[in-house]
Amino acid sequence: MSLTDVILDRQNVDIMAFHSSVLAVSRGIPRTVKFVSMAVLSIAMLVFLLVPRNSQAQDNQLAQTPPMGWNSWNHFAGKVTDADVRAAADAMVSSGMRDAGYVYVNIDDTWEGERDAQGVIHSNSKFPDMKALADYVHSKGLKLGIYSSPGDKTCALFAGSLGHEEQDAQTYADWGIDYLKYDLCGLGKLMRPMSDKDAANALMKQAYIKMHAALLKTHRPIVFSLCQYGWDRVWEWGPAVGGNLWRTTTDINDTWAQMTVIGFAQAGLAKYASPGHWNDPDMLEVGNGHMKPDEYRVHMSLWAMLAAPLLAGNDLSKMTPETESILMNKDVIAVDQDPMGKQGDRVRADGPFEIWMRPLANKETAVALFNRGESDDAMTLSFKELKLPENLMARDLWTHKDLGKLHGGYTAVVPHHGVLMLRLSEAKN
Numbered sequence: 317m318s319l320t321d322v323i324l325d326r327q328n329v330d331i332m333a334f335h336s337s338v339l340a341v342s343r344g345i346p347r348t349v350k351f352v353s354m355a356v357l358s359i360a361m362l363v364f365l366l367v368p369r370n371s372q373a374q375d376n377q378l379a380q381t382p383p384m385g386w387n388s389w390n391h392f393a394g395k396v397t398d399a400d401v402r403a404a405a406d407a408m409v410s411s412g413m414r415d416a417g418y419v420y421v422n423i424d425d426t427w428e429g430e431r432d433a434q435g436v437i438h439s440n441s442k443f444p445d446m447k448a449l450a451d452y453v454h455s456k457g458l459k460l461g462i463y464s465s466p467g468d469k470t471c472a473l474f475a476g477s478l479g480h481e482e483q484d485a486q487t488y489a490d491w492g493i494d495y496l497k498y499d500l501c502g503l504g505k506l507m508r509p510m511s512d513k514d515a516a517n518a519l520m521k522q523a524y525i526k527m528h529a530a531l532l533k534t535h536r537p538i539v540f541s542l543c544q545y546g547w548d549r550v551w552e553w554g555p556a557v558g559g560n561l562w563r564t565t566t567d568i569n570d571t572w573a574q575m576t577v578i579g580f581a582q583a584g585l586a587k588y589a590s591p592g593h594w595n596d597p598d599m600l601e602v603g604n605g606h607m608k609p610d611e612y613r614v615h616m617s618l619w620a621m622l623a624a625p626l627l628a629g630n631d632l633s634k635m636t637p638e639t640e641s642i643l644m645n646k647d648v649i650a651v652d653q654d655p656m657g658k659q660g661d662r663v664r665a666d667g668p669f670e671i672w673m674r675p676l677a678n679k680e681t682a683v684a685l686f687n688r689g690e691s692d693d694a695m696t697l698s699f700k701e702l703k704l705p706e707n708l709m710a711r712d713l714w715t716h717k718d719l720g721k722l723h724g725g726y727t728a729v730v731p732h733h734g735v736l737m738l739r740l741s742e743a744k745n
């Protein structure tokens with residue numbers, strides 16, 4: 317029986333119990349009173365059934381701050397192997413990334429092999445022993461993530477989970493998987509020909525509900541990452557289908573144009589994020605080589621302001637000191653991982669100059685001044701405009717310098733395609 321069947325079945329039981337209790341008390345009451353009471357009670361019952369009693373899916377309590385880790389896709393794509401994943405885990409430890417908070421080592425698409433006669437999925441020859449790989453990753457104090465699709469095929473046309481959801485969830489749990497990215501792809505094939513778009517979207521939501529239920533049934537804590545590129549305003553229903561995070565956009569790539577189109581388009585989504593439930597503007601491209609250091613600093617700063625998952629997407633075994641300093645900027649990571657879990661938003665846009673603000677725990681505030689333009693320019697932050705106190709202590713999160721007490725605001729030259737990021741806290745007299 318599917319989860320929808322369970323819900324519908326429970327509702328039928330509710331209706332039947334309700335009607336028999338109404339009939340039991342109605343004997344001996346005049347007819348018009350009976351009719352009016354029945355009508356009122358029926359409307360009340362309808363409202364009761366239509367308003368979700370528990371609008372959130374059962375919460376797995378995971379991802380209380382945005383997940384941090386690494387994913388194979390942006391650098392290795394379809395070529396990723398067991399050896400690459402082990403090397404990523406090794407580098408995560410030796411570089412200091414693990415100690416900076418990066419935990420998940422996520423294998424993306426193309427690990428999938430054939431199903432056996434019982435329908436059990438096996439990894440392909442690039443991943444000879446998934447359980448051994450999980451054991452290895454766990455032995456480093458890290459967690460292992462995997463990828464599948466609710467369709468028959470993944471985006472790279474490998475086997476998806478359609479019709480095998482419970483079986484696959486159990487296989488992942490048996491292997492020791494801690495994170496699942498569930499990428500719509502193959503299901504789109506079934507949705508596209510449907511003329512009724514609501515029905516197509518319902519099919520998609522049911523597919524996510526189904527895998528969420530299957531993951532819960534394994535009793536293994538597995539972070540559930542929805543990937544369907546933001547269709548049907550996923551941020552409005554992601555938590556209700558059990559998502560810990562949901563992609564809000566199409567795929568990122570290692571260019572300033574695509575990274576900024578995706579990142580700055582996140583304005584307005586702040587209210588949908590909270591501990592356990594995050595907007596995901598896609599994985600990081602820091603260190604993949606096609607953006608300048610200032611541009612990668614914009615990428616990292618913006619993702620932190622957005623309370624976005626920080627999933628590095630580069631080859632961790634070959635990092636320059638500059639890449640390491642960007643990915644392991646502890647001041648910026650602390651903004652991303654702020655325990656209050658409130659996403660930041662744009663508070664000022666003036667041509668290429670944007671100011672974003674994020675409320676932090678302990679009445680602190682992060683502000684980022686982005687220069688999306690083509691020349692270095694002075695930008696001014698006004699505390700009054702942002703409704704902040706007149707005097708605040710400030711720290712520059714990229715130079716790691718305390719700026720002391722600021723009065724009324726701050727003005728600085730921000731490099732083109734660059735950022736100034738500050739952490740503001742109460743000024744004690």
Ligand code: GLA
Nearest residue numbers: 389424425471472499543567
């Ligand atoms: C989609 C996703 C990517 C990646 C690929 C794998 O494009 O959005 O993040 O997972 O599929 O095929």
